[in-house]
Amino acid sequence: MTHVVTEACIHCKYTDCVVPCPVDCFHEGPNFLAIDPDECIDCTLCVEECPVHAIYRDVDLPDGQEVFLEINARLITHWPVIVQKKPALPEAEHWAQVEQKRHLLEE
Template sequence: MAYVVTDACIKCKYTDCVDVCPVDCFREGPNFLAIDPDECIDCTLCVPECPVEAIYAEDDVPAGQEVFVALNAELSRTWPAITQKKAPLPDHAQWAAVKEKLPHLER
């Protein structure tokens, strides 16, 4: 069972999770991070690091966000790996509490 980045990450892209990942399973897009399910070892280290609580175990993804399981798998096939923490997006603070951000996802 892999971990999944969900809606809360969109337009924020905090990368605190990247620094603690022992297998470099995070992939970086323009305004979102994805987890490669084939690389994730289910260590849980990334979960408490996310300031917007965007990371869940695949079986625990909140209702209505199940699409992110397939989306992480899809995007991780084409997006490059990210292995070091970066600054969040410039307007992250205004987006951190916004819900239902999927229409804002940039591929």
């Protein structure tokens, strides 16, 4: 099993989740984080660290978020690994409340 970053992360990109990850499976894009499904060891340490609740086990994805399993797997091939916390995006608090933002994902 693996964990998956979902739509809630788009335009927020809080990086609290990368710090406890023991295997450095997070990758950083312009406005989103992705998890490498081959590196993730299903430890769950990242889940509670995400302030917008954007991380789920692949078998527990909310309805409509299943596409993010493929999106995470695809994006990690182009994005660098991130292991240190960085500031959230400037308008993260606003975007944390917005739904239906898949079209805003910068790949």
